[in-house]
Amino acid sequence: MAGFFTNKGFQPKRQSSHPLPPGQYETTDFPVLTAGPTPRITLSQWEFRLEGLVAEPVKWSWAEFNQLPMQDFNPDIHCVTKWSKFDTHWRGVSVDTLLEHVRLKPEAQFVTEFSYGGYTTNVPLADLRGGRAFVGVQFEGQPLAAEHGGPARLVVPHLYFWKSAKWVQGLRFTAADEPGFWERGGYSMYGDPWKEQRYRDDDEPAASRL
Amino acid sequence: MSRITWQQATVTGIKAETSHVKTFTLRLPQFTPHLAGQHYDLRLTAEDGYQAERSYSIASPPEQTGEIELTVEIITDGEVSGYLNEGVGIGDQLEVRGPIGGYFVWAGAANAPPLLLVGGGSGVVPLMAMLRHRRGVGLRTPAALLFSVRTAEDVIYRAELEALARADSTFTLLLDYTRQAPPGWAGYQRRLDAPMLAEVVAHFGPAQPQVFACGPTGFVEAAANGLLAAGLPPELILTERFGPTTG
Numbered sequence: 238m239a240g241f242f243t244n245k246g247f248q249p250k251r252q253s254s255h256p257l258p259p260g261q262y263e264t265t266d267f268p269v270l271t272a273g274p275t276p277r278i279t280l281s282q283w284e285f286r287l288e289g290l291v292a293e294p295v296k297w298s299w300a301e302f303n304q305l306p307m308q309d310f311n312p313d314i315h316c317v318t319k320w321s322k323f324d325t326h327w328r329g330v331s332v333d334t335l336l337e338h339v340r341l342k343p344e345a346q347f348v349t350e351f352s353y354g355g356y357t358t359n360v361p362l363a364d365l366r367g368g369r370a371f372v373g374v375q376f377e378g379q380p381l382a383a384e385h386g387g388p389a390r391l392v393v394p395h396l397y398f399w400k401s402a403k404w405v406q407g408l409r410f411t412a413a414d415e416p417g418f419w420e421r422g423g424y425s426m427y428g429d430p431w432k433e434q435r436y437r438d439d440d441e442p443a444a445s446r447l
Numbered sequence: 448m449s450r451i452t453w454q455q456a457t458v459t460g461i462k463a464e465t466s467h468v469k470t471f472t473l474r475l476p477q478f479t480p481h482l483a484g485q486h487y488d489l490r491l492t493a494e495d496g497y498q499a500e501r502s503y504s505i506a507s508p509p510e511q512t513g514e515i516e517l518t519v520e521i522i523t524d525g526e527v528s529g530y531l532n533e534g535v536g537i538g539d540q541l542e543v544r545g546p547i548g549g550y551f552v553w554a555g556a557a558n559a560p561p562l563l564l565v566g567g568g569s570g571v572v573p574l575m576a577m578l579r580h581r582r583g584v585g586l587r588t589p590a591a592l593l594f595s596v597r598t599a600e601d602v603i604y605r606a607e608l609e610a611l612a613r614a615d616s617t618f619t620l621l622l623d624y625t626r627q628a629p630p631g632w633a634g635y636q637r638r639l640d641a642p643m644l645a646e647v648v649a650h651f652g653p654a655q656p657q658v659f660a661c662g663p664t665g666f667v668e669a670a671a672n673g674l675l676a677a678g679l680p681p682e683l684i685l686t687e688r689f690g691p692t693t694g
Contacts, residue, residue, distance in 0.1 A: 242542055244491045246534050250526040260500040269664045269688050272550050274671035274681045319500055384668060422549030438451045
């Protein structure tokens with residue numbers, strides 16, 4: 238094949254039986270990527286909130302949250318640092334279930350996920366609905382470890398994994414797409430692994446104008 | 448802000464730092480001054496179109512214009528590092544894009560707090576860019592590097608670090624050998640722990656240092672937890688983790 242740059246003699250060494258998004262490789266480890274120390278949140282302190290453009294904010298304690306209907310989900314994970322991990326096993330509460338407890342205002346179109354420790358990340362509300370996003374509290378049959386975001390992290394597997402906020406404390410509904418922690422640092426506003434939207438420059442033109 | 452587009456860099460230098468770490472000097476058609484601590488993505492393309500990408504920290508300071516240095520740990524069976532190690536020579540071209548990352552960076556303001564750098568293995572690379580930048584702009588911000596390695600052979604940038612420590616009384620080099628220390632070694636020779644970190648933080652006196660910790664996941668977890676135990680507030684501790692978890 239001619240017409241594009243190649244590295245002479247470069248041969249793939251890694252193989253995957255799964256379809257990989259561009260630029261990704263498969264790992265069976267579960268790497269940890271965090272910008273600061275791992276927050277330690279006791280279950281008695283923990284709470285989860287829905288706030289922002291809702292008629293009445295709600296919040297759950299850990300005990301209350303664990304009485305919500307839970308389900309198993311088995312996502313593939315794609316991290317912007319290039320690793321993908323297939324067929325992971327989680328248990329948690331679907332965001333659809335959480336949304337049954339609030340009345341959203343019509344202008345709520347986007348969500349800021351906010352976390353213990355100050356982390357935030359943004360995502361369109363539509364991307365959290367329809368069985369595509371969860372608050373995960375168990376991983377591979379065990380309580381979610383603190384370094385992976387425990388007690389609870391958001392899991393939005395169809396986007397790069399930094400959109401799945403660790404140590405999640407709640408969802409804030411907004412009218413505009415407000416950049417979160419990594420997004421303010423130049424990362425993509427949306428983060429579709431299949432379109433390789435790693436950095437702001439990789440976004441669709443409409444998104445990069447925001 | 449300039450666009451982070453792919454460009455074809457030319458390899459102008461290859462230097463063995465240790466038996467499994469090499470530094471590649473890349474001349475860039477479009478050089479964008481980076482911040483110390485940022486990285487570049489590097490992409491390899493096979494003849495059938497298959498591509499593999501990895502991120503590598505920039506070792507060179509922004510003062511080294513027109514080119515960047517990437518220090519790469521050669522991973523056994525590594526898809527990208529293996530090719531860089533065996534398949535790339537002077538004059539070859541490599542596709543890169545960057546600089547990337549706006550968080551784990553040290554801008555080097557004159558009034559910045561003291562700088563505590565904690566590196567494990569090749570985690571020293573972005574920290575070296577910070578030290579080179581600090582030297583390049585002539586800052587005397589008190590700085591210390593706690594550099595944890597397995598053996599004496601694994602000290603990346605050894606000669607330069609030792610020369611810097613000799614020439615600059617405001618910089619302290621603290622090596623920690625976790626597997627085998629050289630004969631007569633009187634410094635640290637154990638895995639990083641909270642007492643060690645408390646001692647290193649105390650080195651700065653009453654001033655609380657800004658910490659950059661980079662290395663394998665378990666190492667950075669130990670560093671960050673130990674620094675919290677030593678009383679540093681979490682917002683002063685910036686981390687960059689790489690590699691697999693152990694459990």
